[in-house]
Each structure stands twice: as structure tokens, then as C-alpha cells.
Amino acid sequence: MEVGNTTNSKFDGGVRISEHPGTFEEHDSEFDGFSAEVSFGDEQIVMGLVFCQKNDPGDRQRFSMAHELGHLLLDIQGELNGEKVANRFASAFLLPRELMVKRLGARRNLITYEELKKFKEDTGVSIQAIIYRMKDLEIISRSSL
Known part of the structure; x- marks a missing residue:
């Protein structure tokens, strides 16, 4: 969705x-x-x-x-x-787990700027919010960024 x-x-x-x-x-x-x-x-x-x-x-x-x-x-x-709870809600509302895993996979070691830019264009959600949600879902580790 x-x-x-x-x-x-x-x-x-x-x-x-x-x-x-x-x-x-x-x-x-x-x-x-x-x-x-x-x-x-x-x-x-x-x-x-x-x-x-x-x-x-x-x-x-x-x-x-x-x-x-x-x-x-x-x-x-x-x-x-x-504020943190509302931010987490917003990222989950705009970027549901199912969408994130479908588009980016369950785990990543690396993501390119081009991938982030394309995902932003497709969803209308900022790159910052996408990265926040990736970290929240543990798709990518904080040390990988």
C-alpha cells in the first residue's frame, strides 16, 4: 500500500x-x-x-x-x-513494512543514492524519512550508512 x-x-x-x-x-x-x-x-x-x-x-x-x-x-x-513516537508513526504510516521489504529487501549491506532518489520519487517521501524507516526496520544497520 x-x-x-x-x-x-x-x-x-x-x-x-x-x-x-x-x-x-x-x-x-x-x-x-x-x-x-x-x-x-x-x-x-x-x-x-x-x-x-x-x-x-x-x-x-x-x-x-x-x-x-x-x-x-x-x-x-x-x-x-x-515527538519521537509521532515521527516513528509517520514513517510507518507513509512507508509500511510490506512496501519497504518489497522494494528494498529484508536486509541490505548497502544502498545507493540513486536507489534512494528513485524510491523518493515513487513514494513522495523524503530520503531522510526512508533512511530512518530502513534503520527502524533493521533493513540496514546504522553502521552501514
């Missing part, structure tokens, strides 16, 4: 995903997106909202939206680092 265009999408369960019409620069230069839960009236209808920077490249937008979706869907508590 590959994830297509997630911008301006609505997932089952009431999560709306969209581009932010402006920038977040006035808030924080490191701010790539945000998510929120919104309740409507006495019925407590809850809808999740996920926004990303409109001017960010597509691969950055996709990762930011998946990251923020992770914040909405996961119950991150205790000693877990919420």
Missing part, C-alpha cells in the same frame, strides 16, 4: 487534514504543523484537525501531516518522547 495525496483529505473517524493557508513563521521557525481536537456542542462530536505549512515541499508536508495524525491517534503517555 502506498499513501497518495493526503492534503485536504478526511479520514474515517473525523480527522480533517489540510494545508495552513499562511505560514507559522510568526510562531516558531521549527513549527512544521499542528493538530487539535475540536468538540461541537453538547453532543461532544469530536473532530481532529491536522495542518501543515503550505509552502513546505510535498515530502515535508506529507511527513508533517502523518506526524500530527500520530499525535491525534496515539495515546502517548509516561516517559515516552511524544
